[in-house]
Amino acid sequence: PACPGRRLRGSGGALQPGLPLSGLSLQGEWFSKRSWRACCGLKRSRLKVRFCTNESQKSRGELVALLRRLGFDISQEEVTAPAPATCQVLEERGLRPHLLVHDGVRSEFDQIDQSNPNCVVLADAGESFSYQNMNKAFQTLMELENPVLISLGKGRYYKETSGLMLDVGAYMKALEYACGIEAEVVGKPSPEFFKSALQAMGVEAHQAIMIGDDIVGDVGGAQRCGMRALQVRTGKFRPSDEYHPEVKADGYVDNLAEAVDLLLQHADK
Amino acid sequence: PACPGRRLRGSGGALQPGLPLSGLSLQGEWFSKRSWRACCGLKRSRLKVRFCTNESQKSRGELVALLRRLGFDISQEEVTAPAPATCQVLEERGLRPHLLVHDGVRSEFDQIDQSNPNCVVLADAGESFSYQNMNKAFQTLMELENPVLISLGKGRYYKETSGLMLDVGAYMKALEYACGIEAEVVGKPSPEFFKSALQAMGVEAHQAIMIGDDIVGDVGGAQRCGMRALQVRTGKFRPSDEYHPEVKADGYVDNLAEAVDLLLQHADK
Numbered sequence: 001p002a003c004p005g006r007r008l009r010g011s012g013g014a015l016q017p018g019l020p021l022s023g024l025s026l027q028g029e030w031f032s033k034r035s036w037r038a039c040c041g042l043k044r045s046r047l048k049v050r051f052c053t054n055e056s057q058k059s060r061g062e063l064v065a066l067l068r069r070l071g072f073d074i075s076q077e078e079v080t081a082p083a084p085a086t087c088q089v090l091e092e093r094g095l096r097p098h099l100l101v102h103d104g105v106r107s108e109f110d111q112i113d114q115s116n117p118n119c120v121v122l123a124d125a126g127e128s129f130s131y132q133n134m135n136k137a138f139q140t141l142m143e144l145e146n147p148v149l150i151s152l153g154k155g156r157y158y159k160e161t162s163g164l165m166l167d168v169g170a171y172m173k174a175l176e177y178a179c180g181i182e183a184e185v186v187g188k189p190s191p192e193f194f195k196s197a198l199q200a201m202g203v204e205a206h207q208a209i210m211i212g213d214d215i216v217g218d219v220g221g222a223q224r225c226g227m228r229a230l231q232v233r234t235g236k237f238r239p240s241d242e243y244h245p246e247v248k249a250d251g252y253v254d255n256l257a258e259a260v261d262l263l264l265q266h267a268d269k
Numbered sequence: 270p271a272c273p274g275r276r277l278r279g280s281g282g283a284l285q286p287g288l289p290l291s292g293l294s295l296q297g298e299w300f301s302k303r304s305w306r307a308c309c310g311l312k313r314s315r316l317k318v319r320f321c322t323n324e325s326q327k328s329r330g331e332l333v334a335l336l337r338r339l340g341f342d343i344s345q346e347e348v349t350a351p352a353p354a355t356c357q358v359l360e361e362r363g364l365r366p367h368l369l370v371h372d373g374v375r376s377e378f379d380q381i382d383q384s385n386p387n388c389v390v391l392a393d394a395g396e397s398f399s400y401q402n403m404n405k406a407f408q409t410l411m412e413l414e415n416p417v418l419i420s421l422g423k424g425r426y427y428k429e430t431s432g433l434m435l436d437v438g439a440y441m442k443a444l445e446y447a448c449g450i451e452a453e454v455v456g457k458p459s460p461e462f463f464k465s466a467l468q469a470m471g472v473e474a475h476q477a478i479m480i481g482d483d484i485v486g487d488v489g490g491a492q493r494c495g496m497r498a499l500q501v502r503t504g505k506f507r508p509s510d511e512y513h514p515e516v517k518a519d520g521y522v523d524n525l526a527e528a529v530d531l532l533l534q535h536a537d538k
Contacts, residue, residue, distance in 0.1 A: 129400040
């Protein structure tokens, strides 16, 4: 087994010019100026970049506006996010959702018929994960002959300045157990979600590297799709991640800036 | 396989005088006057009766007071409930709980040291299952080197007049998933819990019959302990319970009164 904690594994000529790069976390230290400067360097390089996020408290428009205010040159077309992907699923299957989502992302569903719901869409609702709202979602599912629960991601928790916070995955498990059903996950680590990001970039999995702070959602998910993946030791990273029983990153870096420096060095060769 | 939906299975001389009877649900139709009259008849009979409840929103004192106001002759000593059983576990193992419980049951833990918590005790907290309270419990667990989560029952849901409501099991699953741990369950369907009720009555499992509305928690749990079990078609009962893939009741009755009538008929023989 590989030595835990080492830096980016030198993997020959795999890091080619034209290499796309995916990965974005909006929690914790990712916001540091140093990280964003590094990321800007990446965007100026010959590497393709795409932001693959499970952010589901904000619409894509709000997300991009926020990143732009932070000085990062990004457009909505460069973001792969769960809410638009979910709308596509709902339309394809004629599903009318009961939404248990954060108010910030509700506008993404404006064009979707929400009358007489025949499924529940769950996202990181934050404070809206009240007992009352959870019961309403539960009751909606229990009244359906074929209950369909769609979850925007299945993250266990994320890190805020105030500490670790429960993510949508915990509440997804609660509803799965109560209803005796299995949710359909849209977002990382769902293979379909990574594939749609690769497709949008027009590259193959082996040409791409994922950078993320979530050992299971980012690193494990990308690797199962045939991508390599780096874990940053920021955000929700915990030291025990480097000894994770199932997922082993292709490399560990102290922060996003270090990951980008390494990629640019390889890409220049 | 047995025909679903039929009435109490005639099982020879199994229903002896001296037969203890366990089972209590405080939800839904169990409160009907007819049911209580029947239950009073049971208490007057030669059968031993014990109330084996996962009720964890009320202290045993409050529970008994409520039943007494409803005209039922019962004492605290006849009730097997999760909170007192949990206190015993905490004391035996030197555990200091962070409580995520309903205010109604908090007094049961008055004698327990709750400073500097080294475990989390979860009960059906109802409206107190806020995002904030769930995060506090989650953070407490994540700060422990060996996180211990004790759950008072693991019910999926129960029935109130306003509809089906999520039970503690759903929130237990949420914390289990977020922390990557497995909870210890005190209450039905834990075998230890049924055994303590049998022990308190001084009878063997094969001499006892459980009556309950929960196909998994009441019927399945009791059967795994060697008891027979009837399911009543009231409370949280759903027609699909009679086709449950894993649990098959020894009999189905329309309500508690019918169950009691049957038991008394057999006991008189």
